[in-house]
Amino acid sequence: MIDFSVYDEQFPHISGWKCQKCGTIYYPAPMLCKKCDSRRDPTTGKGWEEFNLEGPCKLLTWTRVWNLPEGFNRKFLMFGMVEFPNGLRASGRLEAEGDPVIGSTLTASVIEADERPGKPVKVFLFS
Amino acid sequence: MAPRIGIAGIGHCRFGNSSDYDLVDVIAYSANDALYDAGGLALRKQVDQVFVGNMAGGMFNHVTSAASALVSRMDMEPCPAELIENGPASGASAIKMGYMAIAAGMADVVLVAAGEVMRSVSGWEATNIVATMSHTEAEYNMGLTLPGFAGMFTRLYMEKYGMTERDLALVAVKDHANGALNKYAHVQLPVTIEAIADGPEANIVNNYIAEPLRMYSTCPITDGSAAVILVNMDSPKAKLFTKKPIMRIAGIGSATDTHCVHNRKDPLVLDAVRLSSQMAYKMAGIGPKDISFAELHDAFVIFELLNSEECGFFERGKSFIGVRNHETDIGGRIPINPSGGLKAKGHPVGATGVSQVVELVRQLRGEAEEGRQVKDPKYGMAVNFGGFGNNVITTIVAKD
Ligand SMILES: [Zn+2]
Numbered sequence: 287m288i289d290f291s292v293y294d295e296q297f298p299h300i301s302g303w304k305c306q307k308c309g310t311i312y313y314p315a316p317m318l319c320k321k322c323d324s325r326r327d328p329t330t331g332k333g334w335e336e337f338n339l340e341g342p343c344k345l346l347t348w349t350r351v352w353n354l355p356e357g358f359n360r361k362f363l364m365f366g367m368v369e370f371p372n373g374l375r376a377s378g379r380l381e382a383e384g385d386p387v388i389g390s391t392l393t394a395s396v397i398e399a400d401e402r403p404g405k406p407v408k409v410f411l412f413s
Numbered sequence: 414m415a416p417r418i419g420i421a422g423i424g425h426c427r428f429g430n431s432s433d434y435d436l437v438d439v440i441a442y443s444a445n446d447a448l449y450d451a452g453g454l455a456l457r458k459q460v461d462q463v464f465v466g467n468m469a470g471g472m473f474n475h476v477t478s479a480a481s482a483l484v485s486r487m488d489m490e491p492c493p494a495e496l497i498e499n500g501p502a503s504g505a506s507a508i509k510m511g512y513m514a515i516a517a518g519m520a521d522v523v524l525v526a527a528g529e530v531m532r533s534v535s536g537w538e539a540t541n542i543v544a545t546m547s548h549t550e551a552e553y554n555m556g557l558t559l560p561g562f563a564g565m566f567t568r569l570y571m572e573k574y575g576m577t578e579r580d581l582a583l584v585a586v587k588d589h590a591n592g593a594l595n596k597y598a599h600v601q602l603p604v605t606i607e608a609i610a611d612g613p614e615a616n617i618v619n620n621y622i623a624e625p626l627r628m629y630s631t632c633p634i635t636d637g638s639a640a641v642i643l644v645n646m647d648s649p650k651a652k653l654f655t656k657k658p659i660m661r662i663a664g665i666g667s668a669t670d671t672h673c674v675h676n677r678k679d680p681l682v683l684d685a686v687r688l689s690s691q692m693a694y695k696m697a698g699i700g701p702k703d704i705s706f707a708e709l710h711d712a713f714v715i716f717e718l719l720n721s722e723e724c725g726f727f728e729r730g731k732s733f734i735g736v737r738n739h740e741t742d743i744g745g746r747i748p749i750n751p752s753g754g755l756k757a758k759g760h761p762v763g764a765t766g767v768s769q770v771v772e773l774v775r776q777l778r779g780e781a782e783e784g785r786q787v788k789d790p791k792y793g794m795a796v797n798f799g800g801f802g803n804n805v806i807t808t809i810v811a812k813d
Contacts, residue, residue, distance in 0.1 A: 314551040314673065346680075347572075349564030350624040355537035365561050367675050375675040377565075378555045388572060399556065402541075407554035 378410025421654035422451025428637035440528035461520035466507035466527030502799030504766025505806035528638030529761035563713035564623030574730035582610035592753020599759030635759025666692025701725030705790035766797035
Protein backbone atom coordinates (compact mmCIF):
# COMPACT_ATOMS: atom_id res chain seq x y z
CA MET A 287 0.00 0.00 0.00
CA ILE A 288 1.23 3.47 -0.82
CA ASP A 289 -0.12 6.81 0.41
CA PHE A 290 1.00 9.58 -1.93
CA SER A 291 -0.69 12.23 0.26
CA VAL A 292 2.18 12.10 2.77
CA TYR A 293 4.63 12.90 0.00
CA ASP A 294 5.59 16.53 0.30
CA GLU A 295 8.91 17.38 -1.20
CA GLN A 296 10.89 19.81 0.91
CA PHE A 297 14.07 20.45 -1.04
CA PRO A 298 14.29 22.68 -4.13
CA HIS A 299 16.64 20.42 -6.07
CA ILE A 300 16.54 17.74 -8.76
CA SER A 301 17.55 14.27 -7.69
CA GLY A 302 19.40 11.41 -9.21
CA TRP A 303 18.76 8.01 -7.64
CA LYS A 304 21.12 5.19 -6.73
CA CYS A 305 20.01 1.60 -6.13
CA GLN A 306 21.75 0.65 -2.85
CA LYS A 307 21.71 -3.04 -3.66
CA CYS A 308 23.69 -2.86 -6.92
CA GLY A 309 24.83 0.76 -7.23
CA THR A 310 23.15 1.58 -10.55
CA ILE A 311 22.25 5.28 -10.88
CA TYR A 312 19.23 6.84 -12.57
CA TYR A 313 17.67 10.10 -13.66
CA PRO A 314 14.74 10.52 -13.60
CA ALA A 315 13.70 8.09 -10.87
CA PRO A 316 12.71 4.59 -12.03
CA MET A 317 10.16 2.44 -10.19
CA LEU A 318 12.50 -0.53 -10.23
CA CYS A 319 16.18 -1.20 -10.87
CA LYS A 320 16.74 -2.59 -14.35
CA LYS A 321 19.88 -4.36 -13.20
CA CYS A 322 18.83 -6.09 -9.95
CA ASP A 323 15.00 -5.70 -9.97
CA SER A 324 14.94 -3.78 -6.63
CA ARG A 325 11.68 -1.89 -6.19
CA ARG A 326 11.53 1.82 -5.35
CA ASP A 327 8.79 3.19 -3.10
CA PRO A 328 8.47 6.92 -3.96
CA THR A 329 7.22 7.88 -0.49
CA THR A 330 9.96 6.33 1.62
CA GLY A 331 12.82 5.95 -0.87
CA LYS A 332 13.92 2.94 1.22
CA GLY A 333 16.75 0.99 -0.39
CA TRP A 334 17.54 3.90 -2.69
CA GLU A 335 19.95 6.78 -2.18
CA GLU A 336 18.89 10.20 -3.42
CA PHE A 337 21.60 12.62 -4.56
CA ASN A 338 21.59 16.13 -6.00
CA LEU A 339 22.13 16.19 -9.73
CA GLU A 340 24.08 19.39 -10.37
CA GLY A 341 27.55 20.76 -11.12
CA PRO A 342 29.78 20.32 -14.16
CA CYS A 343 28.35 18.66 -17.25
CA LYS A 344 29.11 18.35 -20.96
CA LEU A 345 26.81 19.84 -23.60
CA LEU A 346 25.57 17.17 -26.05
CA THR A 347 23.20 19.26 -28.18
CA TRP A 348 21.05 22.40 -27.96
CA THR A 349 18.34 24.47 -29.57
CA ARG A 350 16.95 28.01 -29.44
CA VAL A 351 13.12 28.10 -29.39
CA TRP A 352 11.47 31.25 -30.80
CA ASN A 353 8.01 32.82 -30.56
CA LEU A 354 7.29 31.92 -26.97
CA PRO A 355 3.77 32.17 -25.57
CA GLU A 356 2.64 34.83 -23.12
CA GLY A 357 4.14 34.42 -19.68
CA PHE A 358 7.72 33.96 -20.84
CA ASN A 359 8.41 37.65 -21.54
CA ARG A 360 11.45 37.03 -23.70
CA LYS A 361 12.24 36.56 -27.37
CA PHE A 362 13.59 33.03 -27.18
CA LEU A 363 14.48 30.27 -24.79
CA MET A 364 17.43 27.92 -25.18
CA PHE A 365 17.38 24.26 -24.26
CA GLY A 366 20.18 21.73 -24.03
CA MET A 367 20.92 18.10 -23.35
CA VAL A 368 23.94 17.39 -21.14
CA GLU A 369 25.91 14.49 -19.71
CA PHE A 370 27.26 14.51 -16.14
CA PRO A 371 30.62 12.93 -15.23
CA ASN A 372 28.75 10.00 -13.61
CA GLY A 373 27.24 9.21 -17.02
CA LEU A 374 23.70 10.43 -16.27
CA ARG A 375 22.15 12.71 -18.86
CA ALA A 376 19.50 15.41 -18.55
CA SER A 377 17.56 17.91 -20.63
CA GLY A 378 16.92 21.45 -19.43
CA ARG A 379 17.23 25.15 -20.09
CA LEU A 380 20.42 26.68 -21.31
CA GLU A 381 21.93 30.12 -20.88
CA ALA A 382 24.79 31.16 -23.11
CA GLU A 383 26.17 34.14 -24.99
CA GLY A 384 25.75 33.49 -28.71
CA ASP A 385 25.79 29.92 -30.01
CA PRO A 386 27.10 27.38 -27.50
CA VAL A 387 29.65 24.78 -28.60
CA ILE A 388 28.75 21.10 -28.43
CA GLY A 389 31.19 19.33 -26.12
CA SER A 390 31.86 22.37 -23.94
CA THR A 391 31.65 22.11 -20.14
CA LEU A 392 28.72 23.83 -18.43
CA THR A 393 27.43 23.98 -14.87
CA ALA A 394 24.01 22.58 -14.01
CA SER A 395 21.97 24.35 -11.33
CA VAL A 396 18.29 24.18 -10.42
CA ILE A 397 15.76 27.02 -10.54
CA GLU A 398 12.03 27.23 -10.00
CA ALA A 399 9.94 28.22 -13.04
CA ASP A 400 6.35 29.42 -12.98
CA GLU A 401 5.55 30.37 -16.58
CA ARG A 402 3.04 27.58 -17.02
CA PRO A 403 -0.17 27.49 -14.96
CA GLY A 404 -0.11 25.43 -11.76
CA LYS A 405 2.52 24.95 -9.09
CA PRO A 406 6.06 26.20 -9.82
CA VAL A 407 8.30 23.43 -11.16
CA LYS A 408 12.00 22.65 -10.79
CA VAL A 409 14.04 23.26 -13.89
CA PHE A 410 17.66 22.56 -14.80
CA LEU A 411 19.61 25.60 -15.87
CA PHE A 412 22.85 24.83 -17.73
CA SER A 413 25.15 27.83 -17.91
CA MET B 414 -2.92 -19.11 -38.50
CA ALA B 415 -4.54 -15.69 -38.64
CA PRO B 416 -7.07 -15.06 -41.41
CA ARG B 417 -6.27 -12.66 -44.25
CA ILE B 418 -7.31 -9.22 -43.08
CA GLY B 419 -7.79 -6.34 -45.48
CA ILE B 420 -9.10 -2.84 -46.00
CA ALA B 421 -12.44 -2.70 -47.82
CA GLY B 422 -13.24 0.99 -47.46
CA ILE B 423 -11.47 4.29 -46.82
CA GLY B 424 -12.64 7.73 -45.76
CA HIS B 425 -10.82 11.02 -45.33
CA CYS B 426 -11.82 14.66 -44.96
CA ARG B 427 -9.87 17.64 -46.27
CA PHE B 428 -7.36 18.36 -43.52
CA GLY B 429 -7.18 21.94 -42.27
CA ASN B 430 -9.33 23.88 -39.85
CA SER B 431 -12.39 22.14 -38.41
CA SER B 432 -12.42 24.05 -35.16
CA ASP B 433 -16.01 25.22 -35.66
CA TYR B 434 -17.16 21.62 -35.74
CA ASP B 435 -17.73 18.97 -33.11
CA LEU B 436 -14.90 16.41 -32.79
CA VAL B 437 -17.30 13.45 -33.00
CA ASP B 438 -18.97 14.87 -36.14
CA VAL B 439 -15.55 15.33 -37.73
CA ILE B 440 -14.64 11.69 -37.03
CA ALA B 441 -18.10 10.41 -38.07
CA TYR B 442 -17.80 12.20 -41.43
CA SER B 443 -14.81 10.10 -42.45
CA ALA B 444 -16.39 6.97 -40.97
CA ASN B 445 -19.46 7.50 -43.17
CA ASP B 446 -17.14 8.11 -46.13
CA ALA B 447 -15.37 4.79 -45.47
CA LEU B 448 -18.68 2.91 -45.29
CA TYR B 449 -19.82 4.57 -48.49
CA ASP B 450 -16.52 3.70 -50.19
CA ALA B 451 -16.93 0.09 -49.03
CA GLY B 452 -20.39 -0.25 -50.52
CA GLY B 453 -22.89 1.88 -48.65
CA LEU B 454 -23.95 3.22 -45.27
CA ALA B 455 -26.14 0.15 -44.65
CA LEU B 456 -22.90 -1.79 -44.14
CA ARG B 457 -22.59 -0.10 -40.75
CA LYS B 458 -24.94 -2.82 -39.44
CA GLN B 459 -22.33 -5.42 -40.43
CA VAL B 460 -19.66 -3.81 -38.24
CA ASP B 461 -18.75 -6.02 -35.27
CA GLN B 462 -16.42 -3.57 -33.52
CA VAL B 463 -15.53 0.12 -33.62
CA PHE B 464 -12.16 1.53 -32.62
CA VAL B 465 -11.71 5.28 -32.46
CA GLY B 466 -8.23 6.83 -32.52
CA ASN B 467 -7.91 10.16 -30.75
CA MET B 468 -5.06 11.57 -28.69
CA ALA B 469 -6.38 14.44 -26.63
CA GLY B 470 -10.04 15.25 -27.22
CA GLY B 471 -10.35 15.66 -23.48
CA MET B 472 -7.89 18.55 -23.56
CA PHE B 473 -8.49 20.07 -27.01
CA ASN B 474 -12.28 19.83 -27.07
CA HIS B 475 -13.51 18.74 -23.61
CA VAL B 476 -14.72 15.56 -25.28
CA THR B 477 -14.00 12.18 -23.70
CA SER B 478 -15.35 8.73 -24.58
CA ALA B 479 -15.49 9.67 -28.26
CA ALA B 480 -16.04 6.04 -29.33
CA SER B 481 -19.28 5.79 -27.34
CA ALA B 482 -20.44 9.08 -28.85
CA LEU B 483 -19.51 7.98 -32.38
CA VAL B 484 -21.57 4.76 -32.47
CA SER B 485 -24.60 6.67 -31.22
CA ARG B 486 -24.17 9.47 -33.75
CA MET B 487 -23.87 6.90 -36.56
CA ASP B 488 -26.83 4.78 -35.49
CA MET B 489 -24.61 1.82 -34.73
CA GLU B 490 -25.70 0.84 -31.24
CA PRO B 491 -25.19 -1.74 -29.74
CA CYS B 492 -21.92 -2.25 -31.63
CA PRO B 493 -18.96 -2.58 -29.22
CA ALA B 494 -16.75 0.52 -29.34
CA GLU B 495 -13.54 1.60 -27.66
CA LEU B 496 -11.30 4.65 -27.79
CA ILE B 497 -7.61 3.95 -28.48
CA GLU B 498 -5.07 6.52 -27.30
CA ASN B 499 -1.40 6.20 -28.17
CA GLY B 500 -0.39 9.83 -28.59
CA PRO B 501 0.16 10.80 -32.24
CA ALA B 502 0.16 7.07 -33.10
CA SER B 503 -3.41 6.60 -31.84
CA GLY B 504 -4.62 6.04 -35.40
CA ALA B 505 -2.15 3.29 -36.28
CA SER B 506 -2.75 1.70 -32.88
CA ALA B 507 -6.51 1.67 -33.53
CA ILE B 508 -5.86 -0.16 -36.83
CA LYS B 509 -3.58 -2.58 -34.99
CA MET B 510 -6.34 -3.22 -32.41
CA GLY B 511 -8.80 -3.80 -35.26
CA TYR B 512 -6.42 -6.30 -36.84
CA MET B 513 -5.98 -8.06 -33.48
CA ALA B 514 -9.75 -8.21 -32.90
CA ILE B 515 -10.27 -9.93 -36.27
CA ALA B 516 -7.22 -12.18 -35.84
CA ALA B 517 -8.52 -13.19 -32.42
CA GLY B 518 -11.83 -14.25 -33.96
CA MET B 519 -13.83 -11.67 -32.03
CA ALA B 520 -14.90 -9.68 -35.11
CA ASP B 521 -15.06 -10.00 -38.90
CA VAL B 522 -15.70 -6.34 -39.72
CA VAL B 523 -14.10 -3.47 -37.80
CA LEU B 524 -14.62 0.25 -38.34
CA VAL B 525 -11.50 2.23 -37.41
CA ALA B 526 -12.14 5.96 -37.34
CA ALA B 527 -9.70 8.55 -36.05
CA GLY B 528 -9.59 12.29 -35.72
CA GLU B 529 -8.34 15.32 -33.87
CA VAL B 530 -9.54 18.91 -33.69
CA MET B 531 -6.51 20.87 -32.44
CA ARG B 532 -7.22 24.35 -33.73
CA SER B 533 -9.86 24.80 -31.05
CA VAL B 534 -6.95 26.14 -28.96
CA SER B 535 -4.06 28.51 -29.77
CA GLY B 536 -0.96 27.20 -31.55
CA TRP B 537 1.04 27.32 -28.35
CA GLU B 538 -1.62 25.61 -26.31
CA ALA B 539 -1.77 22.86 -28.94
CA THR B 540 2.02 22.46 -28.78
CA ASN B 541 1.77 22.41 -24.99
CA ILE B 542 -0.97 19.73 -25.02
CA VAL B 543 1.09 17.53 -27.34
CA ALA B 544 4.11 18.03 -25.04
CA THR B 545 2.22 16.38 -22.16
CA MET B 546 3.24 13.04 -23.67
CA SER B 547 6.86 13.72 -22.67
CA HIS B 548 8.26 12.87 -19.22
CA THR B 549 6.55 15.19 -16.75
CA GLU B 550 9.44 15.88 -14.39
CA ALA B 551 12.44 15.52 -16.67
CA GLU B 552 11.09 16.97 -19.95
CA TYR B 553 7.70 18.69 -19.81
CA ASN B 554 8.43 20.67 -16.64
CA MET B 555 11.66 22.00 -18.20
CA GLY B 556 9.50 23.85 -20.71
CA LEU B 557 10.53 21.53 -23.50
CA THR B 558 8.15 20.87 -26.38
CA LEU B 559 8.31 18.49 -29.33
CA PRO B 560 9.78 21.18 -31.63
CA GLY B 561 12.47 21.79 -28.97
CA PHE B 562 13.44 18.12 -28.93
CA ALA B 563 13.34 17.95 -32.71
CA GLY B 564 15.64 20.98 -32.90
CA MET B 565 18.20 19.35 -30.59
CA PHE B 566 17.89 16.11 -32.50
CA THR B 567 18.38 17.82 -35.88
CA ARG B 568 21.50 19.62 -34.64
CA LEU B 569 23.02 16.32 -33.51
CA TYR B 570 22.33 14.78 -36.92
CA MET B 571 23.82 17.76 -38.76
CA GLU B 572 26.97 17.67 -36.60
CA LYS B 573 27.41 13.94 -37.09
CA TYR B 574 26.57 13.49 -40.78
CA GLY B 575 27.18 16.88 -42.37
CA MET B 576 23.59 17.55 -43.37
CA THR B 577 22.74 21.23 -43.92
CA GLU B 578 19.65 23.36 -43.36
CA ARG B 579 19.24 23.40 -47.14
CA ASP B 580 18.87 19.62 -47.07
CA LEU B 581 15.98 19.99 -44.64
CA ALA B 582 14.39 22.49 -47.03
CA LEU B 583 14.74 20.02 -49.92
CA VAL B 584 12.60 17.52 -48.01
CA ALA B 585 9.95 20.21 -47.50
CA VAL B 586 10.02 21.16 -51.20
CA LYS B 587 9.42 17.51 -52.14
CA ASP B 588 6.64 17.07 -49.55
CA HIS B 589 4.85 20.26 -50.58
CA ALA B 590 5.08 19.34 -54.27
CA ASN B 591 3.22 16.12 -53.41
CA GLY B 592 0.81 17.81 -51.00
CA ALA B 593 -0.12 20.41 -53.62
CA LEU B 594 -1.65 17.58 -55.67
CA ASN B 595 -3.44 15.85 -52.77
CA LYS B 596 -7.09 16.87 -52.44
CA TYR B 597 -6.99 15.96 -48.73
CA ALA B 598 -3.88 18.00 -47.82
CA HIS B 599 -4.00 20.95 -45.45
CA VAL B 600 -1.39 22.89 -47.43
CA GLN B 601 -1.91 22.58 -51.18
CA LEU B 602 0.70 25.09 -52.28
CA PRO B 603 4.09 24.06 -53.65
CA VAL B 604 7.18 25.89 -52.38
CA THR B 605 10.47 26.48 -54.13
CA ILE B 606 13.96 26.03 -52.74
CA GLU B 607 14.58 29.69 -53.63
CA ALA B 608 11.69 30.82 -51.41
CA ILE B 609 12.66 28.81 -48.33
CA ALA B 610 16.45 28.38 -48.55
CA ASP B 611 18.35 30.04 -51.38
CA GLY B 612 16.59 33.36 -51.95
CA PRO B 613 17.35 36.68 -50.24
CA GLU B 614 14.18 36.58 -48.12
CA ALA B 615 14.33 32.89 -47.23
CA ASN B 616 15.24 33.64 -43.61
CA ILE B 617 12.05 35.67 -43.24
CA VAL B 618 9.74 33.36 -45.17
CA ASN B 619 11.20 30.31 -43.46
CA ASN B 620 11.90 31.62 -39.96
CA TYR B 621 13.40 29.61 -37.09
CA ILE B 622 11.02 27.69 -34.83
CA ALA B 623 13.56 25.68 -32.81
CA GLU B 624 17.02 26.10 -34.29
CA PRO B 625 18.12 24.64 -36.65
CA LEU B 626 14.49 23.73 -37.44
CA ARG B 627 12.55 26.33 -39.39
CA MET B 628 8.88 26.75 -40.20
CA TYR B 629 9.26 24.60 -43.30
CA SER B 630 10.89 21.84 -41.26
CA THR B 631 7.80 21.54 -39.06
CA CYS B 632 4.27 20.27 -39.67
CA PRO B 633 1.36 22.72 -39.35
CA ILE B 634 -1.28 22.42 -36.63
CA THR B 635 -4.14 20.67 -38.37
CA ASP B 636 -7.62 19.30 -37.78
CA GLY B 637 -9.07 16.31 -39.57
CA SER B 638 -10.18 12.72 -39.61
CA ALA B 639 -9.73 9.48 -41.54
CA ALA B 640 -11.32 6.04 -41.40
CA VAL B 641 -10.90 2.50 -42.72
CA ILE B 642 -13.11 -0.59 -42.77
CA LEU B 643 -11.17 -3.74 -41.88
CA VAL B 644 -12.58 -7.06 -43.05
CA ASN B 645 -11.75 -10.71 -42.45
CA MET B 646 -11.18 -11.64 -46.09
CA ASP B 647 -11.81 -15.32 -45.33
CA SER B 648 -15.17 -14.76 -43.63
CA PRO B 649 -18.65 -14.92 -45.26
CA LYS B 650 -19.08 -11.21 -44.54
CA ALA B 651 -16.22 -10.39 -46.95
CA LYS B 652 -18.67 -11.15 -49.80
CA LEU B 653 -20.63 -8.02 -48.80
CA PHE B 654 -17.63 -5.84 -49.62
CA THR B 655 -17.23 -6.08 -53.39
CA LYS B 656 -17.39 -2.43 -54.46
CA LYS B 657 -13.62 -1.95 -54.32
CA PRO B 658 -10.77 -4.48 -54.32
CA ILE B 659 -9.73 -5.26 -50.75
CA MET B 660 -6.12 -4.32 -49.97
CA ARG B 661 -4.51 -6.81 -47.59
CA ILE B 662 -2.71 -5.82 -44.42
CA ALA B 663 0.49 -7.80 -44.92
CA GLY B 664 2.38 -6.79 -41.80
CA ILE B 665 2.06 -4.84 -38.59
CA GLY B 666 4.89 -4.21 -36.16
CA SER B 667 5.15 -2.02 -33.12
CA ALA B 668 7.78 -1.28 -30.51
CA THR B 669 8.58 1.11 -27.70
CA ASP B 670 11.69 2.99 -26.56
CA THR B 671 12.74 4.94 -23.43
CA HIS B 672 10.28 7.63 -22.39
CA CYS B 673 13.08 10.15 -21.77
CA VAL B 674 14.93 10.99 -24.98
CA HIS B 675 18.18 11.59 -23.06
CA ASN B 676 18.15 8.01 -21.74
CA ARG B 677 18.70 6.47 -25.19
CA LYS B 678 22.20 5.10 -25.68
CA ASP B 679 22.44 7.12 -28.89
CA PRO B 680 19.66 9.71 -29.11
CA LEU B 681 19.98 9.62 -32.92
CA VAL B 682 19.06 5.95 -33.09
CA LEU B 683 15.30 5.30 -33.25
CA ASP B 684 15.21 1.72 -31.98
CA ALA B 685 11.41 1.57 -31.95
CA VAL B 686 11.20 2.50 -35.64
CA ARG B 687 13.80 -0.07 -36.63
CA LEU B 688 12.26 -2.84 -34.50
CA SER B 689 8.67 -2.13 -35.54
CA SER B 690 9.61 -2.08 -39.23
CA GLN B 691 11.55 -5.33 -38.86
CA MET B 692 8.51 -6.94 -37.22
CA ALA B 693 6.28 -5.74 -40.04
CA TYR B 694 8.74 -6.94 -42.73
CA LYS B 695 8.97 -10.33 -41.05
CA MET B 696 5.20 -10.72 -40.82
CA ALA B 697 4.83 -9.72 -44.48
CA GLY B 698 7.71 -11.97 -45.53
CA ILE B 699 9.39 -9.14 -47.42
CA GLY B 700 12.22 -6.63 -47.00
CA PRO B 701 12.84 -2.91 -47.64
CA LYS B 702 13.57 -3.51 -51.34
CA ASP B 703 10.04 -4.85 -51.84
CA ILE B 704 8.38 -1.63 -50.63
CA SER B 705 7.02 0.47 -53.51
CA PHE B 706 6.52 3.67 -51.47
CA ALA B 707 6.29 4.76 -47.83
CA GLU B 708 4.37 7.21 -45.70
CA LEU B 709 6.79 8.14 -42.90
CA HIS B 710 5.85 10.18 -39.84
CA ASP B 711 7.47 13.57 -40.55
CA ALA B 712 6.06 15.85 -37.86
CA PHE B 713 9.53 17.37 -38.33
CA VAL B 714 11.35 16.67 -41.58
CA ILE B 715 14.31 15.20 -39.69
CA PHE B 716 11.97 12.31 -38.76
CA GLU B 717 11.33 11.52 -42.40
CA LEU B 718 15.08 11.21 -42.93
CA LEU B 719 15.72 9.18 -39.78
CA ASN B 720 12.73 6.91 -40.39
CA SER B 721 13.85 6.22 -43.95
CA GLU B 722 17.20 5.05 -42.55
CA GLU B 723 15.75 2.93 -39.72
CA CYS B 724 13.33 1.26 -42.17
CA GLY B 725 16.26 0.19 -44.33
CA PHE B 726 15.71 2.43 -47.36
CA PHE B 727 19.04 4.22 -46.80
CA GLU B 728 22.23 3.63 -44.86
CA ARG B 729 22.55 5.54 -41.61
CA GLY B 730 23.49 9.16 -42.29
CA LYS B 731 22.81 8.88 -46.03
CA SER B 732 19.11 9.63 -46.41
CA PHE B 733 19.55 13.35 -47.12
CA ILE B 734 21.90 12.46 -49.99
CA GLY B 735 19.05 10.38 -51.40
CA VAL B 736 16.74 13.41 -51.16
CA ARG B 737 19.34 15.53 -53.00
CA ASN B 738 19.38 12.86 -55.74
CA HIS B 739 15.55 12.82 -55.94
CA GLU B 740 15.43 9.16 -54.89
CA THR B 741 12.39 9.86 -52.67
CA ASP B 742 10.40 11.79 -55.29
CA ILE B 743 7.36 10.29 -57.03
CA GLY B 744 9.07 8.23 -59.70
CA GLY B 745 12.25 7.92 -57.64
CA ARG B 746 13.75 4.71 -56.27
CA ILE B 747 11.61 4.83 -53.12
CA PRO B 748 8.93 7.55 -53.14
CA ILE B 749 8.44 8.86 -49.60
CA ASN B 750 5.35 10.71 -48.44
CA PRO B 751 3.57 10.87 -51.80
CA SER B 752 0.63 12.31 -49.83
CA GLY B 753 2.74 15.33 -48.84
CA GLY B 754 3.36 13.74 -45.44
CA LEU B 755 2.58 15.36 -42.14
CA LYS B 756 4.55 18.35 -43.40
CA ALA B 757 2.08 19.30 -46.16
CA LYS B 758 -0.95 17.08 -45.58
CA GLY B 759 -0.99 18.09 -41.92
CA HIS B 760 -0.86 16.22 -38.63
CA PRO B 761 -4.15 16.01 -36.71
CA VAL B 762 -2.34 13.88 -34.15
CA GLY B 763 -4.85 11.09 -33.43
CA ALA B 764 -5.90 10.86 -37.11
CA THR B 765 -2.46 10.63 -38.69
CA GLY B 766 -1.93 6.86 -38.51
CA VAL B 767 -5.25 6.15 -40.23
CA SER B 768 -4.65 8.93 -42.76
CA GLN B 769 -1.32 7.31 -43.69
CA VAL B 770 -3.01 3.95 -44.27
CA VAL B 771 -5.76 5.62 -46.34
CA GLU B 772 -2.97 6.97 -48.55
CA LEU B 773 -1.46 3.48 -48.86
CA VAL B 774 -4.81 2.18 -50.09
CA ARG B 775 -5.36 5.08 -52.50
CA GLN B 776 -1.95 4.49 -54.03
CA LEU B 777 -2.36 0.70 -54.22
CA ARG B 778 -5.78 1.07 -55.87
CA GLY B 779 -4.33 3.59 -58.31
CA GLU B 780 -6.68 6.29 -57.04
CA ALA B 781 -4.10 8.96 -56.18
CA GLU B 782 -4.21 12.19 -58.17
CA GLU B 783 -2.33 12.46 -61.44
CA GLY B 784 1.23 13.57 -60.88
CA ARG B 785 1.57 11.92 -57.47
CA GLN B 786 0.42 8.39 -58.28
CA VAL B 787 3.26 5.94 -57.72
CA LYS B 788 3.62 3.64 -60.75
CA ASP B 789 2.16 0.17 -60.25
CA PRO B 790 2.81 -0.16 -56.50
CA LYS B 791 2.67 -3.55 -54.79
CA TYR B 792 3.53 -2.84 -51.17
CA GLY B 793 3.02 0.43 -49.26
CA MET B 794 4.41 1.03 -45.80
CA ALA B 795 3.41 3.51 -43.09
CA VAL B 796 5.36 4.49 -39.97
CA ASN B 797 3.42 6.32 -37.26
CA PHE B 798 5.13 7.78 -34.16
CA GLY B 799 3.63 8.07 -30.71
CA GLY B 800 5.78 10.25 -28.48
CA PHE B 801 9.25 11.34 -29.57
CA GLY B 802 9.84 8.01 -31.32
CA ASN B 803 9.08 6.04 -28.18
CA ASN B 804 6.00 4.18 -29.41
CA VAL B 805 6.00 3.35 -33.08
CA ILE B 806 3.63 1.37 -35.31
CA THR B 807 4.62 0.17 -38.79
CA THR B 808 1.90 -1.07 -41.15
CA ILE B 809 2.48 -2.72 -44.54
CA VAL B 810 -0.44 -2.97 -46.97
CA ALA B 811 -0.28 -5.17 -50.09
CA LYS B 812 -2.05 -5.30 -53.41
CA ASP B 813 -2.38 -9.01 -54.11
ZN1 LIG C 1 19.89 -2.36 -8.49
